[in-house]
Amino acid sequence: SQKIEQNSEALNIQEGKTATLTCNYTNYSPAYLQWYRQDPGRGPVFLLLIRENEKEKRKERLKVTFDTTLKQSLFHITASQPADSATYLCALDRADKLIFGTGTRLQVFP
Amino acid sequence: KAGVTQTPRYLIKTRGQQVTLSCSPISGHRSVSWYQQTPGQGLQFLFEYFSETQRNKGNFPGRFSGRQFSNSRSEMNVSTLELGDSALYLCASTSQTGGQETQYFGPGTRLLVL
Numbered sequence: 001s002q003k004i005e006q007n008s009e010a011l012n013i014q015e016g017k018t019a020t021l022t023c024n025y026t027n028y029s030p031a032y033l034q035w036y037r038q039d040p041g042r043g044p045v046f047l048l049l050i051r052e053n054e055k056e057k058r059k060e061r062l063k064v065t066f067d068t069t070l071k072q073s074l075f076h077i078t079a080s081q082p083a084d085s086a087t088y089l090c091a092l093d094r095a096d097k098l099i100f101g102t103g104t105r106l107q108v109f110p
Numbered sequence: 111k112a113g114v115t116q117t118p119r120y121l122i123k124t125r126g127q128q129v130t131l132s133c134s135p136i137s138g139h140r141s142v143s144w145y146q147q148t149p150g151q152g153l154q155f156l157f158e159y160f161s162e163t164q165r166n167k168g169n170f171p172g173r174f175s176g177r178q179f180s181n182s183r184s185e186m187n188v189s190t191l192e193l194g195d196s197a198l199y200l201c202a203s204t205s206q207t208g209g210q211e212t213q214y215f216g217p218g219t220r221l222l223v224l
Contacts, residue, residue, distance in 0.1 A: 032210050043114070043200050043215030044153070051210070089153065097143070097166050098213060102152035 003027060004101040006090060012107045013080060021075040021104045023090035030092035033066055033073050038087045038103065047088075048075075080108045112137065114203050114216035122222045128189040131219045135182050135203030141165070142184040143213065144176060147198040158204075159184055188221075196223045 007022035023033070032051045036044035050057045050066045050073065057064045063076040077084050087103040115134045123129050135142050143166075144156040155168040159178035176186040182203075188195055198220050202213035 034212070036215075041218075041220075043202070043218050044213075046212050046214065049210055049212065093211070097155050097158060097168075098211070099155070100145075100153035 004090065004092065004099060006088075006101040006104045010105045010107060012109065015081060015108055015110050017080055019077040019080045019084070019106055019108070021088050021106065023073040023075065023101055025071050025092060028092070028094060029068065029071075030094065032093055033064075034091045034098070035062075035064055035073075035075050036089040036091060036100075038089060044089055044100075077106075080106075082108050082110060084108050114201060114214055116199075116201050116216040116219050118219060119217065120220050120222075122224065123191050124224050125191055125193060127191050128187060129191060129221060130185055130187045131199055131201075131221075133184045133186075133201030133203075133216060135184070135201075136205075136214055139203035139205060139214070140182055141204040141206075141211075142178060142182065143202045143204065144184070144186050145200045145202065146170070147200055147218070148196075153200070156186065156199075191223045193223050196221060 003026045005024045013019050034049045035047045038044040048064045050064045061078045065074045085108050087105045089100050089103040091098045091100045117132045141160045143158040145153050147153045157176050158166040162178045173189045178184045198218045200218045202215045204211045204213050
């Protein structure tokens with residue numbers, strides 16, 4: 001069955017460093033993959049979408065890569081700030097619906 | 111444009127009761143999806159409605175149901191509540207661009223079943 005795994009439950013990094021979050025999937029080849037940010041007590045907020053034929057996409061300090069051979073997406077936040085602390089979810093399309101990973105909690109400390 | 115709104119924001123019920131949650135999508139969005147989020151299972155898809163018809167359904171028991179009205183507003187109902195139904199229920203409206211869909215989530219309804 002379809003499975004999405006995101007690396008570790010929590011990632012702690014120092015302000016100014018680059019945070020790298022991983023999303024691995026199995027048993028499927030999605031046409032696109034999305035990343036969302038979720039703050040405590042709030043709904044997820046869309047950040048980036050990357051298509052299967054795109055290797056990399058950037059938006060300000062965010063960068064997403066998509067390796068369909070490895071079945072993996074990497075999400076990078078450069079020059080991280082304490083305000084980037086949140087849970088980050090990846091999602092991929094599957095049979096006309098989005099399937100979400102369980103998320104990685106990122107904590108950026110000063 | 112106003113975002114997705116959900117009411118109520120918080121709800122406390124007891125086992126065996128039923129509950130109805132409401133969602134108003136972004137104006138112009140015709141698709142509404144519902145998700146259940148718990149610490150252990152993450153975000154799990156419940157169902158999707160488009161133009162008043164259920165278009166997709168997740169693996170939840172029949173106690174979970176929904177509907178969509180002609181103005182695209184949607185409700186979901188959970189009957190015979192169980193303790194395990196305690197969760198954050200999220201509604202999302204969808205925009206379609208170039209064959210890819212992007213979901214815009216509401217703030218959620220936090221349901222506690224005692």
